[in-house]
Amino acid sequence: MNVETFSHALREATADIEPSPDLAGRAIRGGRRRVLRRWIQATSGLAVAVLLGGFAVVALRPAAVDTEPDDRFNRPTAGDLAGDEAFRAEAVRAWREGLRYSYNADRGIFDDFRGDPHVLWAGTTAAGRTAVVLQRAYLHRHGNLSSEDWGQFQTLVGLVAPDPRDGQLKLVADQYQPHGFPPPGYFLFGPDDRTVLVVDRGIPLYFSPEPRQDPARGLVRDWRRLRVTGGVAIAHVPAGADAEGARVFARATPPPPGLKDRDGMLYLERSSEYLKAADALRRGEELHSNLGADGDRRLQWNAPEAQPMRVGQPRPALPNVEQTFSGALEEAGFVDVSANIIRHSLWFVLAGLPDNRTAIVGETQEDSQESRLYTVLLKSDGSVERVLSGGVARFSAALPVVVRLPDGAGWVVAAYQWSLEFRTAAGPDWQPAGTNAALLPDAATQVRVTRPGAQPTVVTLPA
Amino acid sequence: MTGSHAGFEDFVNARGTRLLRSAFLLCGGDRGAAEDLLQDVLERMYARWRRIRGEPEAYARAALANAAANRWRRRARRIAETPLDGSTVPTVPGADLGLAERDAIVRGLAALAPRARAVLVLRYFEDLTEAETAVVLGCSVGTVKSQSSRALSRLRVLLSPTDAPTASR
Numbered sequence: 001m002n003v004e005t006f007s008h009a010l011r012e013a014t015a016d017i018e019p020s021p022d023l024a025g026r027a028i029r030g031g032r033r034r035v036l037r038r039w040i041q042a043t044s045g046l047a048v049a050v051l052l053g054g055f056a057v058v059a060l061r062p063a064a065v066d067t068e069p070d071d072r073f074n075r076p077t078a079g080d081l082a083g084d085e086a087f088r089a090e091a092v093r094a095w096r097e098g099l100r101y102s103y104n105a106d107r108g109i110f111d112d113f114r115g116d117p118h119v120l121w122a123g124t125t126a127a128g129r130t131a132v133v134l135q136r137a138y139l140h141r142h143g144n145l146s147s148e149d150w151g152q153f154q155t156l157v158g159l160v161a162p163d164p165r166d167g168q169l170k171l172v173a174d175q176y177q178p179h180g181f182p183p184p185g186y187f188l189f190g191p192d193d194r195t196v197l198v199v200d201r202g203i204p205l206y207f208s209p210e211p212r213q214d215p216a217r218g219l220v221r222d223w224r225r226l227r228v229t230g231g232v233a234i235a236h237v238p239a240g241a242d243a244e245g246a247r248v249f250a251r252a253t254p255p256p257p258g259l260k261d262r263d264g265m266l267y268l269e270r271s272s273e274y275l276k277a278a279d280a281l282r283r284g285e286e287l288h289s290n291l292g293a294d295g296d297r298r299l300q301w302n303a304p305e306a307q308p309m310r311v312g313q314p315r316p317a318l319p320n321v322e323q324t325f326s327g328a329l330e331e332a333g334f335v336d337v338s339a340n341i342i343r344h345s346l347w348f349v350l351a352g353l354p355d356n357r358t359a360i361v362g363e364t365q366e367d368s369q370e371s372r373l374y375t376v377l378l379k380s381d382g383s384v385e386r387v388l389s390g391g392v393a394r395f396s397a398a399l400p401v402v403v404r405l406p407d408g409a410g411w412v413v414a415a416y417q418w419s420l421e422f423r424t425a426a427g428p429d430w431q432p433a434g435t436n437a438a439l440l441p442d443a444a445t446q447v448r449v450t451r452p453g454a455q456p457t458v459v460t461l462p463a
Numbered sequence: 464m465t466g467s468h469a470g471f472e473d474f475v476n477a478r479g480t481r482l483l484r485s486a487f488l489l490c491g492g493d494r495g496a497a498e499d500l501l502q503d504v505l506e507r508m509y510a511r512w513r514r515i516r517g518e519p520e521a522y523a524r525a526a527l528a529n530a531a532a533n534r535w536r537r538r539a540r541r542i543a544e545t546p547l548d549g550s551t552v553p554t555v556p557g558a559d560l561g562l563a564e565r566d567a568i569v570r571g572l573a574a575l576a577p578r579a580r581a582v583l584v585l586r587y588f589e590d591l592t593e594a595e596t597a598v599v600l601g602c603s604v605g606t607v608k609s610q611s612s613r614a615l616s617r618l619r620v621l622l623s624p625t626d627a628p629t630a631s632r
Contacts (some may be wrong), residue, residue: 003587003615006568010588013565014484017494019501023483024475026502031471031509103514261603326592330604337594337604344592 004320066114070155072134073115078230079123081131088119090169091131091160098158098171101278108142109156109176117158121232125197127190128162129169132199132232139176148179157185157199163275164191170278172271182266185232186248189271193243196235198266200228203250207235210245211336213389218333220257221247243270244367247338258333265338297371298363299393299400301347301416308360309414309437314352318382321348325360328376332387339366347416349401349437353409356380361403361412363393371395375403375412398449398457401437411440411461413447421448471512475505478520485524488584489531491573492566500530524589525599532581532600571621579614586611 020026081087095117099110114136121132134155141150158174175184185199198205205228208221226233226248237243249255251264308321318324326344329335335342345362352358358378365371373390390403401414413420414437421430424443433440433447440447450456479501486497486504504526508515515522572580578600585596586607593611597604 007587007590009565009568010488010584013492013569014487014588017480017484017487017497019479019483019498023479023501023505024472027475027505027509028472030502030506031512106514261597261605263603320590323590330592330594335592335594337597342592342595342598 004323007320007323066136066138066153068153070134070136072120072155072231073118073136075120075231077119077122079121079131079232081122081124081129082119082230084122087129088122088131091119091122091133092117094131094160094169094171095133095135095158095174098160098278099174101281102171102174103274103277103281104174104176105281107145107176109137109139109145109154112138112140114138114153120199121230123230123232125161125190125195125234126236127164127195128167130189130195130197131160132185132197133158133160133171137176146179149176155184159187159189159197159271161189161271164272165275170275173269173274175269182250182264186266186268187271188237188243188246188268192237193270193272194237194239196233196237196246196248196268198226198233198235198248198250200231200233201250203264204252204254205233206249206251206254207233208247208255209235209237210241214257215389217258218329218387218389219336220333221255221259222257223249223254225254242369244369259337262338297368297393297395298343298346298365299371299395299416308348308350309416310350310352311412311434311437311439312352312354314350314358318350318358318378321350321360322362324378324384325362325374325376326364328360328384328387329364329374331384334374334387334389335364336366342366343371347414349412349414351405351412351439353405353439355407355409357385357409358382359403359405359409359412361390361401361414373401373403375405377406397459399447399459402447402459402461404442404462408442410442411444413438413440415449417451419450419452421450422446423448471509474519478523482520482523482527485584485588486527486531488569488572488588489527489577489581491575491580492569493573500527504530521599524585528581528585528599529601532578567622568618571618574621575614575617579610579617582607582610583614583618 076082077088099105102110104110117133117135119131120134123130134157136153137156138153139145139149139151141147154176156174156176159172160169161172162168163170163172172189173187175186177184183199183201185201187197189195189197196207205226206223207226208223211219211221214220226235237246246268248266248268249264250266255264322344325348343365345364347362349361350358351361357380360376360378361373363371363373371393373393375388375390377385377388379385388406394400394402399413399415401412403412405412416436419435420433420438422433422438422440422444423430423446424441425445426443430448445461447459447461448456449459483497483501486501487494490496490500504523507526508519508523572583575583581600582596585591585599586593591599593604593607596607600607
């Protein structure tokens with residue numbers, strides 16, 4: 001048994017497993033009980049006992065003693081605005097007011113503050129007057145908090161800066177330390193989230209604004225060490241780069257250009273998302289998460305006949321095209337392992353070349369960045385010869401997929417459910433190339449794409 | 464019912480089968496444990512539905528895998544796992560997988576450590592890449608590679624030599 005048949009065996013082994021028809025109903029009833037318990041805990045002062053659906057719920061608030069206080073609270077405020085008492089007071093006010101509309105509020109982490117907030121740093125950044133506020137808090141048992149975070153003291157970190165939309169000084173992000181995450185204090189804020197601020201954690205900090213494609217090495221990043229001043233490090237995402245691609249790692253040695261792991265990665269919090277959520281909470285609305293199709297820029301060609309679309313004469317034995325594709329990209333370094341979400345193609349073109357090689361064309365999207373086309377070239381024995389980056393998938397184009405294969409092997413084009421024709425410089429006549437996808441000769445110069453019931457569109461292939 | 468409740472219900476109705484199957488494998492074939500595990504995860508998801516970021520199925524998958532990998536135990540009806548210590552699981556040779564072979568594979572999974580089982584389920588049932596599996600389990604790609612390799616080797620011992628998985632990608 002190889003891994004493909006192992007995968008198949010796992011599917012067969014579960015083929016007759018079906019949930020009860022009431023699965024959703026039971027989950028909703030159970031979830032409501034959890035929400036109610038949480039609400040009771042959040043609104044009760046001291047210990048309460050409430051009979052709830054036959055269960056006794058007890059919320060205890062022990063008089064915990066902070067045995068490991070954070071010595072940063074004893075340090076004077078740093079930064080060029082440290083002496084601006086009015087601004088420090090304004091920052092504390094913004095912190096206190098903003099907490100009500102934080103999407104962390106319903107975790108209960110703001111319910112038991114110990115001591116006063118402290119402005120760790122106040123200074124001028126590209127985003128305007130900025131302050132980092134610390135607040136010691138005790139995290140109680142809470143239904144919306146991981147049990148591993150219960151019963152501990154933490155220093156919460158808030159970032160106060162102008163809201164780029166109205167210029168008002170606000171709490172633009174706050175963080176606590178969920179189990180398994182690094183200490184809080186790593187943000188993207190200001191216009192287009194282009195300003196990076198990281199609170200010092202005693203470990204070197206390395207910044208990369210975005211990955212770049214290296215033909216030989218795949219996706220690589222250029223790292224530079226951030227300078228820590230007054231307890232914070234500040235950097236900027238340059239114009240033209242998507243802030244989504246910015247990364248900061250805290251580690252003893254610089255990350256390699258081709259990342260192999262996420263050890264030491266700080267998950268930069270985007271204040272634009274925080275502020276949108278705060279707006280929704282101010283209006284009393286439910287938060288809309290960026291679930292499902294939000295941020296998904298892939299071609300939504302997810303019908304069975306698109307998995308894969310076969311053109312030419314592909315090798316018959318390729319049982320799992322997606323695994324082959326994603327595995328090859330990963331091995332060749334074309335996957336950014338620091339991405340939070342990696343979405344591989346919903347579709348593939350499997351092109352059998354005249355020399356018995358096979359090309360798999362598909363796309364991959366990391367986080368909310370543009371989806372990129374890739375070609376995995378397989379030798380005649382099925383092993384991976386190389387991976388080629390084909391640029392950005394053009395969703396809105398009449399011909400969304402255009403890939404020129406190496407060695408004069410031709411073009412792979414695809415426009416799902418559209419009929420395709422092509423012609424070469426040698427002759428003006430259009431030659432049929434089928435529907436959905438086609439493998440065209442290298443001499444092809446133009447493709448005519450026709451959607452059912454629509455006028456044809458002629459696309460000139462790049463020189 | 465609010466829009467978010469409807470969205471949650473739609474999600475469970477659309478993905479419940481797939482998630483339960485994943486939970487079944489993560490629990491080493493303990494159907495009752497799988498149902499309880501999934502129920503637990505879905506209840507938590509409902510309570511925080513509007514704040515979940517990313518794709519909900521990916522969230523649920525990660526929650527299931529981590530709960531199982533961290534030795535989640537259901538509160539009732541717990542049935543002791545069959546350890547299969549030192550023994551092999553008889554399988555039925557042949558191209559088509561029979562009931563006995565399917566059962567053997569599930570029992571083989573049950574004999575693995577929860578985290579190794581989670582790695583195999585994510586890699587070969589959920590079809591995640593090594594990088595994606597590392598993200599879900601919060602470990603490095605190298606850890607996924609080594610755990611996957613060791614788990615497959617262990618399965619080779621547990622399953623008959625001719626039918627054990629032979630390679631990892």
